[in-house]
Amino acid sequence: MARIFKIDVLKTEVSTEISARFPSAGTATALLNEVFPNSAASKVFAFDRGFTKRVKHRLLVAKFGDGYEQRVRDGINTQEATFNFAFKNRPWEEIEVLSAFLDVKAGLSFDAIISEETVKVVCENYDINYGQNDIHTLTGNFRKVYEP
Numbered sequence: 001m002a003r004i005f006k007i008d009v010l011k012t013e014v015s016t017e018i019s020a021r022f023p024s025a026g027t028a029t030a031l032l033n034e035v036f037p038n039s040a041a042s043k044v045f046a047f048d049r050g051f052t053k054r055v056k057h058r059l060l061v062a063k064f065g066d067g068y069e070q071r072v073r074d075g076i077n078t079q080e081a082t083f084n085f086a087f088k089n090r091p092w093e094e095i096e097v098l099s100a101f102l103d104v105k106a107g108l109s110f111d112a113i114i115s116e117e118t119v120k121v122v123c124e125n126y127d128i129n130y131g132q133n134d135i136h137t138l139t140g141n142f143r144k145v146y147e148p
Helices: 011-021 027-035 092-104
Strands: 005-010 042-046 052-057 059-063 069-073 079-091 110-114 117-129 135-144
Touching: 005 011, 005 092, 011 027, 011 092, 027 092, 042 092, 079 092, 092 117, 092 135
Parallel strands: none
Antiparallel strands: 005 042, 005 110, 052 079, 059 069, 079 135, 110 117, 117 135
């Protein structure tokens, strides 16, 4: 069974941000039509290979002088997970839409499909590499959040 790693971007979520970035007549519309063909309402972006997950458990530790220690989990959701992702060598239009999505969601949680599980994440930073005129790479980090 293939494992799935993706995010789903709605056109309505990014259209205002794209219009603000490209105010000249028709540029924003042409860009959105390129990424969302045939009046599509959303697009699924699959992460590239090399998607990684880092888990850290939050513990309270009491250490005693002879090497003895006691450990207990700190809180209800003690597993802190971060994910490193990349969208490598993509058309510049896709990178613009992805960065607009991440800018719109700055500080807000959104769903990412990670190994067939829907996970609430926030993206606090990302990087864009402008390798060529029309091909770019976007990399960043997601942090898992526990929200209803």
